[in-house]
Amino acid sequence: MAKKIFFHSLNELITNAGVYKKAGVGVQERDLGIIENGALLWDSAKGILWLGKTKDAPKALVRGSKQIDCRGHFLSPALTDCHTHLVFAGSRHEEFASRVAGLSYQEISAKGGGIRSTVMATRKASEKELFNVALERIAVMKSHGVGVLEIKSGYGLDWVTERKQLRVIQQLRKKSDLRIFSTFLGAHAFPPEAITEKQRNAYVDTVVNEMLPAVRREKLADACDVFFDDGYFTEDQARRILQAAIFQKLHIKLHADELANTGGAKLAAEMSALSADHLLKADVDGISRMAKNGVVAVLLPGTAFYLGLKYPDVAMMRKQGVCFALATDYNPGSSPTTNLPFMMSLGCLQMGMTLPEAFAAATYGGANALGLHDSEGALLIGKKPKIALFNQPSYKALISQFAGVGSCRLLL
Numbered sequence: 444m445a446k447k448i449f450f451h452s453l454n455e456l457i458t459n460a461g462v463y464k465k466a467g468v469g470v471q472e473r474d475l476g477i478i479e480n481g482a483l484l485w486d487s488a489k490g491i492l493w494l495g496k497t498k499d500a501p502k503a504l505v506r507g508s509k510q511i512d513c514r515g516h517f518l519s520p521a522l523t524d525c526h527t528h529l530v531f532a533g534s535r536h537e538e539f540a541s542r543v544a545g546l547s548y549q550e551i552s553a554k555g556g557g558i559r560s561t562v563m564a565t566r567k568a569s570e571k572e573l574f575n576v577a578l579e580r581i582a583v584m585k586s587h588g589v590g591v592l593e594i595k596s597g598y599g600l601d602w603v604t605e606r607k608q609l610r611v612i613q614q615l616r617k618k619s620d621l622r623i624f625s626t627f628l629g630a631h632a633f634p635p636e637a638i639t640e641k642q643r644n645a646y647v648d649t650v651v652n653e654m655l656p657a658v659r660r661e662k663l664a665d666a667c668d669v670f671f672d673d674g675y676f677t678e679d680q681a682r683r684i685l686q687a688a689i690f691q692k693l694h695i696k697l698h699a700d701e702l703a704n705t706g707g708a709k710l711a712a713e714m715s716a717l718s719a720d721h722l723l724k725a726d727v728d729g730i731s732r733m734a735k736n737g738v739v740a741v742l743l744p745g746t747a748f749y750l751g752l753k754y755p756d757v758a759m760m761r762k763q764g765v766c767f768a769l770a771t772d773y774n775p776g777s778s779p780t781t782n783l784p785f786m787m788s789l790g791c792l793q794m795g796m797t798l799p800e801a802f803a804a805a806t807y808g809g810a811n812a813l814g815l816h817d818s819e820g821a822l823l824i825g826k827k828p829k830i831a832l833f834n835q836p837s838y839k840a841l842i843s844q845f846a847g848v849g850s851c852r853l854l855l
């Protein structure tokens with residue numbers, strides 16, 4: 444039977460109504476649609492029945508519902524972590540020690556570490572083992588208020604393991620109460636076995652001719668992503684894989700302009716990707732094309748923080764009118780964190796985002812980067828987005844904590 448919950452006396456009810464209207468561009472504080480002493484009536488079947496000031500709640504509609512006194516709390520659309528690699532096995536703590544001793548990420552990678560070491564561990568792990576560790580990670584994310592989550596494959600680099608990862612994502616989708624979006628990232632790196640140019644091109648052939656058709660046939664993913672960067676996939680290879688993905692009716696996304704400006708932002712705009720992610724080295728031309736084509740800029744400050752890199756140029760991007768998203772990029776090598784609120788803190792402290800920009804980026808922006816902006820990331824009557832109630836008086840309190848503990852009290 445459907446149940447109704449009436450959240451009342453909220454210190455802040457954040458609707459993101461203005462953010463939704465502006466498609467996440469040029470966000471100001473008023474766009475968060477904050478209602479003080481707010482209330483929301485939620486129905487497990489129909490979603491949001493009513494929202495407004497507590498004193499204006501229609502008595503007849505509220506009758507029979509479970510009432511939750513939310514004094515000192517805020518309620519908002521659940522956070523969306525739109526870029527993670529959370530299904531993996533193994534640990535990279537030895538690399539961390541090497542890095543602290545002075546080696547760069549590229550040097551560690553050249554010594555056989557980096558993505559490759561996780562690939563080897565993930566190939567060995569069983570589906571059950573991968574599922575269990577992933578479920579624990581998701582529980583931590585949930586405690587931070589994440590209700591919508593994207594997970595990529597990409598630690599197999601052979602079909603058996605890519606499929607294993609994607610199947611785990613499908614099981615997580617069934618077993619967890621988060622809304623999970625699955626992305627095939629067979630082109631995360633070249634497999635360790637592919638050393639020559641010819642072998643690398645043969646791997647691209649396999650992704651295009653065998654893996655992508657199987658992904659569609661078995662309904663394993665919603666999108667396809669490619670690591671297009673210096674030392675990884677070339678523009679021609681990325682284009683070929685993304686075209687094949689579009690042919691298989693998948694959304695497309697791109698790891699773009701992280702290590703060097705290779706034209707990733709431009710390619711994402713040209714091919715109408717949902718998002719281009721990282722963008723540490725993106726230029727004005729690429730970003731303005733993304734803004735014109737509605738491609739979301741997914742910023743992942745965790746990697747810049749962890750690897751000691753320069754952060755993306757938010758001021759330039761804001762000027763071009765692009766929609767921002769913030770995500771953890773959770774992975775064992777370059778951003779081992781499940782803490783999305785910390786990414787908001789970094790966005791404000793290190794990249795010059797405003798607090799409303801950061802909050803919109805971690806809610807609506809993330810949903811937009813997954814093509815879910817009509818159902819998630821804003822509280823609108825008649826819709827059924829994931830919502831989160833926080834043990835905090837304000838979204839500003841959530842962002843002002845430094846890598847704080849999970850403060851989500853309830854996720855629906």
Ligand SMILES: [Zn+2]
Binds near residue numbers: 526772
């Ligand atoms: Zn990534």
